[in-house]
Each structure stands twice: as structure tokens, then as C-alpha cells.
Amino acid sequence: MVHTPRAKPVLEIIPNNRFIVFHGDQHEAQTIKLNGVVRLTTPDAMSIKNVKIWLEGKRRISWFYMGGMAAGEVSDKKTFWREERALGTSGTHKINSGTIEWPFEYTLDPSMPESIEGMNSTYIVYYLHASVSRPGWNAKDITTTQHIRIVRTLGPEQMETTRSRTNADIWANKLSYSISIPTDAVVFGTSIVADVELSPIRKGVKLGKIEMRLIEAVTKRIQSAEVPDQRGDRCKVDESDVAKAEMEFPENSRVTFADESADNPIMEDEKYVFKATLELPKSLKQCRQDVDSHNINITHRFKLMVNIHNPEGHVSQLVCRLPVKLFISPNLPVDDSNEVQVAARTMTDAELNQQEVALNAPPEYGRHQLDALYNDINTGGYMSRAPSGSATPFYAQSRNGSSENVQSLSGIAD
Template identity: 40%
Template sequence: MVATPKVFGGGKAKPVLEIRPDSPFIVFQGDAHNAEPVSLTGKLVLTNTDSIPVRCIKLSLIGTRKVSWLTNAVNPQQIVYKDEFLRENLQIYPTDHSSRKTVHHMGAGVHEWNFKFTLRGSLPESVEGLAGSYIVYNLHATMDRGMMAKTLYADKHLRIIRTLASEILSDAAMEQTNEDVWADKLCYKITIPQTNFIFGTQAMADFQLIPLKKGVTIGKIKMELHEHVVLNAIQGDRNLPHSWDAIVAKEEYDMPNDAEQRMTDEDDDNPFDESFKFKLALPFPKSLKKCRQNVETDFIRIDHKIKLYVNLHNPEGHTSQLLVKNNCVLFVSPNLPIGEDQMVLNPAAGIAIHGYGGWRN
């Protein structure tokens, strides 16, 4: 949809073409099967000090994806798949398509045209930060000024965010509790109060540990965020997968000094004479270059797990290790968006977000 341009007073500068979306972030609420369409709106702005020839002004919304990796072989081969999965075009000027081959003269000043694209909810979200693989969206404007003048171009990067559906966010926090007796040495209860986490925040874990064997002491406690990435490339009629795992965040702690809780029964024969209760945090990376959100698309899939390790020092002198795994869903929140440098923005930045339902600011 293109509106009649507004023209303001002129100034002295070379002709400049700019794309100004109302927000650089587009929010889909829910998965690709349930998300509602979202409108992308903004202005295309031409600033020129003198009257200039203009034949045609066009604006395109382009979605591009690429997956790429080196094979694990004696002679590594580069696997690359790239395609343009979205291109929508608007003719901004002239609005009469029959006169687009005619050169018009645009008076000096600042000229603005409103634009609007409707994005279907099934579009894949932006994926950035992976080496050689991505899903990106850009706006590209072209001003054809005729045979005797230089064509003007403008580009603007956009980011599509897919966040959790409102019914998931309004449900219980999906607490994860691991409770058991391990190797007749340790009774443990480890709880992470939620499963879904906003990108750039942190996970908290509640520990309750009870040594069951005399002489067993609790050593270092380690928390890790593991990222699992699966890429799929199309080569002819074949689908080639590639995957890897990486530790994208980790913390190592000594047990806090105030964690010990003595039992009321001080009988030395009672194996439950001491208990340890404490909380530890695992901060998540704030950069897409170090970690990505959970992604579920045909060509790129990313998921995460939190792994917790508790070291036990045995009276015989060796060390045992308890491992607990927890599911973790990272999603980008409109309230904590990501900037052009792929870092989480300050929540006080006041960025306007265009999305669906309650996410619209």
C-alpha cells in the first residue's frame, strides 16, 4: 500500500534515499502454524536540494537463507545451499504503473511515501550469528533516474522475532525438578523453576544435596548451556544434514559457605546429619555471535540444554560426578530485543516493536 507523498522545505544536500521502517523488529507470536500475519510499515524518504529527474521508485522486501559447512573428510568439501525464499515488490512512484517509463521531475525538498507489507506468520524467523549460515531479511529501494542520471539505492536490515504464544507464556513456568539417590552416595533435589528463558537473561537452579556416605564431601559445581545445531542443505535431489554441539555458557562454583544446614538429630550414626541448600545462576550470552535462540525451520534447527555437574570427593581419594540434564528454550523477547551489533539492547532504549496482540508497544 502506497500513500500520497508529503513534501517539506528543501535544504542543501546531495539526493539521499532512506528507508525508515516504523520498527526494525517484527514479532510473530507463536509457531509457524499458528502465528497471525503481521504488518511491516514505514516510510521511504527522498531528500534532494534541487529538482531531479525520476523515472521510477521501487521498494522490495527480500528474505534470504544460506547454510554452509566443510565436510569432515580427508579432503574437506564446502557444502553450500543458498536461496531467496521471499521477494515482495512495491512500486512507490509513480503510482500509475503505465507511466513508469516516463521521466518525471521531482521538486526540491523532502519527499515521504508510506509503505506497507503484510508478512505471513509462517515465515521463518531471522537466524544470525552462525558462521556461514543465516536467515536474514532486508528492505531494498531503487530510484531509477533515467538514462542520464545515477540510480539511487537504499537498504535496511530487518529482524523477524518469533516469540512464544501467549497461552504458553500464561501457563505455569514448567518447573523442572530432578530428585533421586545417586550411587548410594548422594540424595539430591535440583530444581530449575522454568523451561522457557528470554535470550540474554539467566537460569537459576535450586540445589538440595544430602551426602549419604560418611566422608563424602561436595566439591565444585558446574553449570553449562549446550547448543545443538542441525543444518540441512539441498544438493540436487539429496538432502544433506550436518550437526554439532557446543558449550555456549558455563560457570563453576564452590558450594556457598552458608549452604550447610545441620540436622536436629546429632547422632553420628545418622547418615542424614547434614544437608546443603543453595541457589546458583547460569548467565546466558547476550550476543548472537556466542549463542542463538531456539530455532525450528526446514534448513536450520537449534535447541539447548542446561547441564549441571556436582563433584563428590570420596573418602578413598577419588572424585565422582553427578550429571543432571534439563531442557531449555531460549526465545528473543520484544521487551529485550537485539541490536544491529547482534547484542541484546538495553531495555530502556525505547525501541518500538511491531507485532501481534499484547506484544505491540
């Protein structure tokens, strides 16, 4: 006779929504209800004592270091949020076989930090925990856990600070260029499309391969005391390329005129106009959203490079950097595997990014007073020597961000 194991009681947390979205920062966003049921399914009648659920938020900041003969790990862990609820009837009582449910509800405050997931040693995560206590000295409690993700998308006020980005100038008396992106707010998991205009000025200059990068900068800080004092804090800054792409120079993108021919040349500067697309990672394990919370700061820059073949034989490189802000959109949510749910989308990348920004279109740039907004931006990586228009902030000289006398394309340093 084959012995069949007895079925065990099963406890589940079933929230109405595990993907919580705050629209705007803590001052702009509204409170959100997180509700659902705790469900217990048991094959036999049983006695239970107490049923409870609690929402827990944990933060960890960690990195490894090596210095001389010493090596180790710097780590700081904290449970920054815990809210417990008692469910049902307290005290020991008996329930019948079958299914029993207990409803729960939490009011989530907009000051709660958004989830930061995908990095191995640094995170902000939320979990719902539930337990059913059983009377008796050898009876084990029945427990379960459910992951909750909190994201913070752009609110109307933040939409007003989003805008197109343009970097236009004459580089090293060799090339006139204009590189722009339609918006600096980009939905996580989509793509960045740059409009590129290039006009060689110096005779004999040839344009070569186009390279693109998305650079992610992660700053982690561990406070040495409860009272913030950066002089005693420990800090780690990492930069990495989280997306790369390259394309051959599109020779067919040269601007021509209807009546232009070899016998009737148009006396205009040689000019090339085309689009360059950088596909963004679809996983939080490769790239994260922009965030500044609980001593974790993550920012991104879009970098476009144009290889320039000089008549003397060496290769120069025009380097353009534009700041971008990645955010997770409820229209392109992330699943429990930290992957964007691409199958659920019904719009192209351009349509999705345009829709997000168009929800609350910002006023014209000239109507803003943006001095305060750009005070804390390091302009060392921006290349324009002077504004090229009302939509271009003042950038540092372009020559500083360029590399010359490179012997070959393969030898170009990033």
C-alpha cells in the same frame, strides 16, 4: 579557492518498526503490518523515473568439511521471499529540491520463518531494499537497504507446554539430589537459576566445586532434491558450550534447625540447599535462540555438575542435564549489532522470565497428556531412574551420565 563537493541525493527507508514479533507458531500467530516511508532528500531539482521497494528474505546453510585428502565447503543459498511494491507516480517526472516521501505497507504472514543471525555461514535474514531510477544513459540509480528482524516469541498455546523441570534421585548410593529450574522457557540474554538440594548418604563423602554449562546443538541439513528424502540429504551436527560458570561449594548452605547444637544434634540427614546461577550470553554471535526452520535446528540443554570427593581419594562427578528453550522477547530486544539491549530493561532476569511465562500460565502438569510431546526427546542424557514426583518425566539412569575415578578436578572431562 577551496572546491566544495556538491551534496548528493540521500535515499532512506524508515519503517515504523524494524523488530517484528510473531506471538506463537504459524498456526497461532496473527498477521503483522510492516509499514513506513521511503524518503528522498535532494539538494537540487532532478528528474526521476520509477520508485520501488521490495522485501527480501534470504537463507544460507553452509559448513566446511575435511576428509582424507579432500576439503571444501558445502553450501546452499536461496532467496525464499521477495515482494516488490511500486511507489509514487510511474514514468519520468521532475521533483523539486528538498524532501519527498512515499509511504509503503506490507502484510507479513505468520508462516514467514524467524530471523537466524549471529553464525558466520548459516543464516536467515530479511532486508528492505528501495531504489529510485533516474533517466539518462549515464545516470545511476539511487539505492538503499534497511535490515529487518523477525522473531517468534511464545504464544498462549506454547506457554501451555512450558513447565518447571526437576531431576531428583539417589546417585550411586553416595548422594541424594534434587536439581530444578522454575521454567524451561528462558528469555534470551537473561540467566538460568537452578534450585539445588544435595544430601550426602555415604560416610566420608565431601561435596566440591559446582560447574554449569549451556550446551547449544546446531543441526544443518541440505536437501539433495526438492522432494524431501533424508537418505540423500547432507547433514552437519555441532555441539558447543556457549556459556560456562563455576562456583565453590557453599558450605554455609547446610540446613540447620533452630534448637540444633553440638550438644543437641538433630537426627536428620546432612542437607545443603542453595541456588546456582548461569548467566547467558548477551550476543547472538555467541548463542542463538531455539529454532527449527528451513532445515536449521537449534536446541539447548542446561548442564549442572557437582564434584564429589570420595573417602578413597578419587573424585566423582554428578552430571545433570535439563532441556531449555531460549526465545527472544520483545521486552529484551536485540539490536543491529546482534546484542541484547540491556540498558533498556527495567526488570531483573527472574522477573522478566516470570512475566513472560505468567502471561498465560499453563495448567497443572497432571492434567496434560504429554506422551506425544516427549516421544522425540533423547532421554540418554537424563539421569533419574524413576519419576520423583508428578512434575518429573521418566529419565535414564543417573549413573550413566556420571564419571568416576577422576584423579583430580582439573582432569574432569566435560
